[in-house]
Amino acid sequence: MANIRDIKNRIESVRSTRQITKAMKMVAASKLRKAQENIVKARPYADSINEMLQTLKLKNRETEHPLLAEGHPEGKRALVVVTADRGLSGAFNFTINRATADYLEQHPKTDVICLGRKGAEFIKKHHGTPIKSFVGLFNEMDFSISKDVASYLLELFLNEGYVSIDVIYNEFKSAIQQDVRAKQLLPIIPVKSEHISTLEFIYEPDAETIIEELGTKYINVEIWRIMLESSASEQGARMTAMDSATDNAEELIGTLTLHYNRARQAAITTEIIEISSGADAINN
Amino acid sequence: MPEIKIVIIQPHQIKLERTCDQVVVPGVDGDFGILPGHTAFITKIRPGVLKVFDETEMTNYAIHDGFVTVESDVVKIVCDVIEEEAEIDVDRAQDAKLRAEKRLQGEKSDVDFRRAEFALKRAITRLEIKQ
Structure with a gap:
């Protein structure tokens, strides 16, 4: 019977899909662990830069460096959208794209910079070509890559007349929870820190040069942190998605096996009936 | 102390x-x-x-x-x-130095010039330690 063979083929294909989703889950889990380690390792560096910048800002209220400017002047804005390069990661890319669409509705004249292929594709389709997209960043996570992105953004901010640059990305909470965050990247708003030094520092060459350099470093590390957070979230989302895909495949295999057995039994019964009615016909 | x-x-x-x-x-x-x-x-x-x-x-x-x-x-x-x-690779530093020097002579754009200059300084520092 053709039906039996159909079901058997179906079971085979679901089985191989399950194997793939299972493997993807394992890969995501190991990448997630690595990303989490990187987040923890990056913390002391980010904290020190932040503390220094915070201290400098408090001590030098009168120097108004553009990197640390306060307030929200009207003018050209840019938005950095951080997504993944690949799909199959549940709602990971979708939630970012939705948040981006909301943002662009509020500020329609924003120029967009994309990190990650998925976001770039979305923007191109719905908003027009992004002014710059970086793709394939997340395969080889390296600090020098985030430096390239950061120097591009700083160039944009300091020389192209943008008044603010915002960023939308996924923040890593746990393997099953990622939160979409939108925040201002430039001008810099240093995070509140408890270790602000009260000592009077001597600066060499001078406070302004130091602020500029520290600001650059701060953006470097901020981009690096955002990339790490996003990549950890991506792997977490993929792991959860692939886990439930594997569960679904297992359930489907169960149901299909039941159907298969039923069809097989029906076929046997039919054959027996055929034989016994044939024998009856001869006897009579 | x-x-x-x-x-x-x-x-x-x-x-x-x-x-x-x-x-x-x-x-x-x-x-x-x-x-x-x-x-x-x-x-x-x-x-x-x-x-x-x-x-x-x-x-x-x-x-x-x-x-x-x-x-x-x-x-x-x-x-x-x-x-x-111990982490410095002398051969690599030497190569980098030559490369940077060559680039500094031919380079016209500002950004690349600065980058090459920085690479040269890095290589020189590495070699200095090894001597």
């Missing part, structure tokens, strides 16, 4: 955290030594050799950029790239 604490922080690790007697840092405006009781101080680092002194020995590091803060006998160095003597 009074000691100072030195902490070297990189984006992906804490490279070093220990006590020592004296540190010599290549600052933008010149090398300077830090002994216990140094005043609070912030400066930028230029590519050069960072020296950490103990009672009997001295350790050299090739450092390329970053910041140093001195505060109540804690020297904190925040940098992207730093290498201990």
Whole structure:
């Protein structure tokens, strides 16, 4: 019977899909662990830069460096959208794209910079070509890559007349929870820190040069942190998605096996009936 | 004997955290030594050799950029790239030096020029330590 063979083929294909989703889950889990380690390792560096910048800002209220400017002047804005390069990661890319669409509705004249292929594709389709997209960043996570992105953004901010640059990305909470965050990247708003030094520092060459350099470093590390957070979230989302895909495949295999057995039994019964009615016909 | 604490922080690790007697840092405006009781101080680092002194020995590091803060006998160095003597590959540094020199002669764009110049400085620092 053709039906039996159909079901058997179906079971085979679901089985191989399950194997793939299972493997993807394992890969995501190991990448997630690595990303989490990187987040923890990056913390002391980010904290020190932040503390220094915070201290400098408090001590030098009168120097108004553009990197640390306060307030929200009207003018050209840019938005950095951080997504993944690949799909199959549940709602990971979708939630970012939705948040981006909301943002662009509020500020329609924003120029967009994309990190990650998925976001770039979305923007191109719905908003027009992004002014710059970086793709394939997340395969080889390296600090020098985030430096390239950061120097591009700083160039944009300091020389192209943008008044603010915002960023939308996924923040890593746990393997099953990622939160979409939108925040201002430039001008810099240093995070509140408890270790602000009260000592009077001597600066060499001078406070302004130091602020500029520290600001650059701060953006470097901020981009690096955002990339790490996003990549950890991506792997977490993929792991959860692939886990439930594997569960679904297992359930489907169960149901299909039941159907298969039923069809097989029906076929046997039919054959027996055929034989016994044939024998009856001869006897009579 | 009074000691100072030195902490070297990189984006992906804490490279070093220990006590020592004296540190010599290549600052933008010149090398300077830090002994216990140094005043609070912030400066930028230029590519050069960072020296950490103990009672009997001295350790050299090739450092390329970053910041140093001195505060109540804690020297904190925040940098992207730093290498201990043993980590330096002389052949690679030599290659990099030649490459950078060649590029400096032919380069016209400002950004690439600066980049090549920086690469050259890095290579020279590495070689300096090995000699």
